[in-house]
Amino acid sequence: MSSPAPWANLYCRRRSMSDPLQVFLDAIAAGDDARTEEAALALSRLGDTALPTLRDLLADADLDCRWWAARALAAIGTPAARKLLATALSDPDPDVRACAAQGLGELQAAEAVDDLVRCLADPSPYVSRIAADALGRIGAPAVSALIAALQDGGTPARAGAARALSIIQPEDAVPALCAALDDPSAIVTYYAEEALERMGVGGVLIQP
Structure with a gap:
């Protein structure tokens, strides 16, 4: 099988950069907290569209995924996001529970x-x-x-x-x-x- 043309790689890269959810997921995977925080805040533009992905992240075995999902839900702040964020108060890790509590307080939920x-x-x-x-x-x-x-x-x-x-x-x-x-x-x-x-x-x- 022939390798993808250079323009195809460029297209995929530009598509990834234009997708706030993918940027967010890539930043988590890279372990770049500053970039992930910026990406989490950018998810507020997506609103409830981002919730299915964030719901999956809240159930992920990886602590960082769950913590950043809670952070992103606080940034989105819609009623549905707040309801989902409240479920993170039962997370097994105290850092995730604290993140959820902090977010709910900031949202005055x-x-x-x-x-x-x-x-x-x-x-x-x-x-x-x-x-x-x-x-x-x-x-x-x-x-x-x-x-x-x-x-x-x-x-x-x-x-x-x-x-x-x-x-x-x-x-x-x-x-x-x-x-x-x-x-x-x-x-x-x-x-x-x-x-x-x-x-x-x-x-x-x-x-x-």
């Missing part, structure tokens, strides 16, 4: 509040902290779930909830935060105090 609250109890403290900050960015839609976590969750969930509430500073969380000043966990107490100080309550104890 209120529909992911319950999933992010569950991540407050993540076995990785890093993921738990990122989830708390994401909930803080989401703001008011997360308050009721955060108050419930502060009152009834395990220690990591209570600490994360108090941290998120210190970012949001909602007045209706003051009673729960005051009650948390007597929490047996020092980290929960720390974040509760910080939240109350930011809200101007200071060291005043208000009974719920």
Whole structure:
């Protein structure tokens, strides 16, 4: 079989360069983080057209593929992309879970509040902290779930909830935060105090 003509190779190369998904996949394979980040951001122009490929990448055995799929979904940011991104909160690797939580927070994805609250109890403290900050960015839609976590969750969930509430500073969380000043966990107490100080309550104890 004869080798392809030079113009055929050039055509294939130009076609690859003009396909944002292929550029993205090639950058992942090359291990070039700067180029992959640029390609991930470029996928926002494709919108939901890119989702089937990104769904496959989220299921890939390779950690880098899954991480960059989550990053790209955050860049796309459509409702369907946010829904798919939320599934990455259950990824076996904490870096992927953290990437998903970060993206959902940046998108202020209120529909992911319950999933992010569950991540407050993540076995990785890093993921738990990122989830708390994401909930803080989401703001008011997360308050009721955060108050419930502060009152009834395990220690990591209570600490994360108090941290998120210190970012949001909602007045209706003051009673729960005051009650948390007597929490047996020092980290929960720390974040509760910080939240109350930011809200101007200071060291005043208000009974719920």
